[in-house]
Amino acid sequence: MGLFNVFDIAGSAMTAQSMRLNVVASNMANADSVTSANGQPYRAKQVVFQAKPLNDKMPSGANGVVVQKVIEDPSPMRLVYNPNSPYADAKGYVTMPNVNVVEEMTNMISASRSYQANVEMMNTTKTLIQRTLALGQ
Amino acid sequence: MRNLIDQSFAFQEKALQVRGYRQQLLASNIANADTPNYKARDIDFKKVLQMAQSGQGMAMAQTSARHLDGGSDSGIAGIKPMYRNSVQPSIDGNTVDMNVEQAQFAENSMYYMTTLQFINGKIQSTLAAMRTN
Numbered sequence: 001m002g003l004f005n006v007f008d009i010a011g012s013a014m015t016a017q018s019m020r021l022n023v024v025a026s027n028m029a030n031a032d033s034v035t036s037a038n039g040q041p042y043r044a045k046q047v048v049f050q051a052k053p054l055n056d057k058m059p060s061g062a063n064g065v066v067v068q069k070v071i072e073d074p075s076p077m078r079l080v081y082n083p084n085s086p087y088a089d090a091k092g093y094v095t096m097p098n099v100n101v102v103e104e105m106t107n108m109i110s111a112s113r114s115y116q117a118n119v120e121m122m123n124t125t126k127t128l129i130q131r132t133l134a135l136g137q
Numbered sequence: 138m139r140n141l142i143d144q145s146f147a148f149q150e151k152a153l154q155v156r157g158y159r160q161q162l163l164a165s166n167i168a169n170a171d172t173p174n175y176k177a178r179d180i181d182f183k184k185v186l187q188m189a190q191s192g193q194g195m196a197m198a199q200t201s202a203r204h205l206d207g208g209s210d211s212g213i214a215g216i217k218p219m220y221r222n223s224v225q226p227s228i229d230g231n232t233v234d235m236n237v238e239q240a241q242f243a244e245n246s247m248y249y250m251t252t253l254q255f256i257n258g259k260i261q262s263t264l265a266a267m268r269t270n
Contacts, residue, residue, distance in 0.1 A: 002154070002157045002158060002160075002161060003157050003160060003161070005161045005164075006160055006161055006164040009161065009164045009165050009168045010164060010167075010168060012168065013167075013168035013169070017171075020171075048173070049169070049171055049172040049173065050172065051165075051169045051172045051175045058161070059158055059161060059216075060216070060217065060218060061161075061162050061165065061178045061180075061217075061218035062161040062162055062164070062165045063165045063168070063169060063175075064165070064168060065168050065169055065171075065172055110171065111171075114170055114171055117167055117170070117235065117239065118167065118168060121164055121167055121168075121242065124242070124243070124246050125160065125164070125246075127246075128160070128246060128249050128250065128253075131250060131253050132153075132253060135253060135256055135257060135260065136256075136257065136260040
């Protein structure tokens with residue numbers, strides 16, 4: 001039955017949104033990480049969503065969501081004057097991560113709202129399928 | 138007799154199929170609300186149902202045995218969904234308006250249930266006709 005595709009679509013969107021939420025968590029947690037495994041300050045990460053048919057049974061126009069890639073935010077790093085830090089440059093500036101906390105918060109709210117919308121969608125479709133199965137009873 | 142019963146359910150069956158297809162499209166729109174450059178798509182229910190009734194667009198025409206039949210499960214292959222005119226286009230090229238999509242999704246669900254109700258009524262009256270002696 002075609003309606004089952006809605007579960008795949010909503011499921012893929014929920015996976016994608018939870019990955020986005022994960023990236024937000026990573027960015028928020030590392031908003032002040034001056035150094036990382038490669039010796040450089042932490043760079044904010046962003047997910048890139050892509051619409052994609054999830055299987056060859058899907059009718060035209062029905063697409064799920066996949067995370068195509070995780071990119072590093074190209075925006076400039078934040079410079080903080082702190083000559084006492086061991087990571088300060090010759091002029092006393094420390095390169096801090098380019099995480100924009102306000103942006104991450106709105107990202108988080110947007111992701112959780114989208115996630116909820118998909119859960120609702122699944123619930124509605126579940127009811128529809130149950131009612132279809134109960135036909136004639 | 139069996140053919141007659143089939144016929145009496147044919148219209149509602151097609152309507153249910155098209156509703157199911159539209160449900161998938163709207164689900165896809167809601168799922169892709171944050172995908173850059175995604176264009177929201179929908180069908181004109183009346184037109185597609187008419188096409189389905191007249192037997193058009195229910196399967197893809199095949200000129201070779203090796204062509205895909207477009208998925209026998211969907212039953213609505215060959216129908217081209219159209220792009221929705223965006224009320225508030227966003228800067229990333231996405232044309233999904235969450236409120237519009239959710240309203241349409243709820244509406245489509247209600248219509249789906251209505252069609253189910255019609256079929257149930259038909260089943261009841263068919264059974265009643267069979268039981269009468």
